[in-house]
Amino acid sequence: MSLKNRIGIVIGALLILTWCLLPVAWIISLSFKSQDAITTGSPGFLPAAGGGAGWQNYIDVLADDQFRRAIFNSIGISLIATLLSVALATLAAYAIARLEFKGKKFVLTTALVIAMFPVVSLVGPLFDMWRTLGIYDTWLGLIIPYMSFTLPLAIWTLSAFFREIPWEMEQAAQVDGATSWQAFRKVIVPLAAPGVFTAAILTFFFAWNDFVFGISLTSTEAARPIPAALSFFVGSDPFNRPASLLAAGAVVSTIPIIIIILLFQRKIVAGLTSGAVKG
């Protein structure tokens, strides 16, 4: 590679890093500004001298009952929806990758149509239905829509993974004397596990990020997830949104995502691209 190309790539790489990290650095910086500084105006990128708040915003946010409750709701609802959704998607994707049956195309098409569905167009009827059924503003009332909207992604990603698994190895193991359960558990499960895990991460992201269901199908802190809670967070002065507190809340809600990304970067990239491109 020529020197000119190499310099270009270094500059390009720096641009990518700036693009991705600048707003994150900004919201972190904002979360360390004092609320007084924010009220009077603090247009700098970093907290001005005397305008810093130390950890105070984080202490305040974590002491806030509504916020703590929202984090708890988000973690609980997203994890349950992810587990159930991936379990159902694994069954479906196994059938799609491995078996010949009528309606295979129907399943894949349904999943694709639902992936394109404008979520907002469903909240009206769901709002009404959930109130009739008594699951409005409950965990279950969010878990069901989260599951059904993450299933398409999970099914597509998993069936892409499963199609790459050499299923003949299962028979080979049986020929070598393993029972069919042993063959499945010792050969197929280890091969399928990384794909299932990747699908689970993507599903979790989706559920954690949801906003429309979160604000429409909840009314109290009983089930309100973190994105909805952040958007309704007004603080003590309703005319002045407490930007620095909100920023601290935003950072806290982002930490789980950052941890997952740091740990499983490779898997996520593989999952995103195999689901969407390789199919």
Place this chain on the structure above:
Amino acid sequence: MSVSTAPAATKHRKEPVVLSDRARAENRLGMRLVAPAVVLMLIVTAFPMLRALYLSFTNYSMTAPDSSEFVGASNYVTALTDPLFWQVTGNTVFIMIVTVAVELVVGFAFAMVMHRVIFARGIIRTSILIPYGIITVVSGFAWQFAFSNNNGFVNAWLPFLDDSFNWFEQYGSAISAIMVSEIWKTTPFMSLLLLAGLATISEDMLEAAKVDGASWWQRLFRVILPNMRGAIMVAILFRALDAYRIFDNIFVMTAGAQGTESVSFLTYRQVIEQFQLGIGSALSVLLFLSVLVVAFLIVKIFRVDLGAARQES
């Protein structure tokens, strides 16, 4: 490999009977395995959609549920003759076209860099997932505060702007701020899809073009882009449909002020804030239909072959 041939031969002779039996069992098993997922997806989408279709022909209001009557197509007439509906639709289409176009160019540039970069690969791929993973509401707040004329840094960093310039006071700048947030968050997804497409292009082909004297631009337009058609089309389709549903950023950043509403936002406002399920359902149906139209147009215009692009049979 070394399985004795005798059992295989007997098995082979029995095949027709065994196979049809097995095929039937397989068919049953397959249907059973997909049933839970399909049923759940239909409960939350098909059933509410049918109910929305029904409600859209009534004047059902959640504040007066007992006085609900059949009103024919009048909700649709109201929606389609209201200039607000068309203004909101135009706005949504505008956001979709601009964001997808910018994301395509920037995302492709990012993909090219990531494809060639040798050092710090892991760091770059990790950082590019951060915008993708962050909650849209959080990125909306981050950008809203960045553009704020009281607490943001954007005015101070842009030399041609007065520090007191209020981005959220007029349509043009407000919609730009919303689009910046949207583009920031979703470009990484676009670039990862394009990166996967780039990876399928053989180096030999590029080397051959180079030996034949093709310039960098010629290689880009004659070799790389045509061979990435599938990946590009799928990326456009996915992102365009996603952009057409834009809601979170608008809700957080302007709450629809200065004419920045999208179709999703208008629908939400009618249903959840005004409790007007009748007209709201009509808007829901129109929103769903317009997403179908957008999908259809993209597939036709760009001749996306989803099956081929996804290597489906």
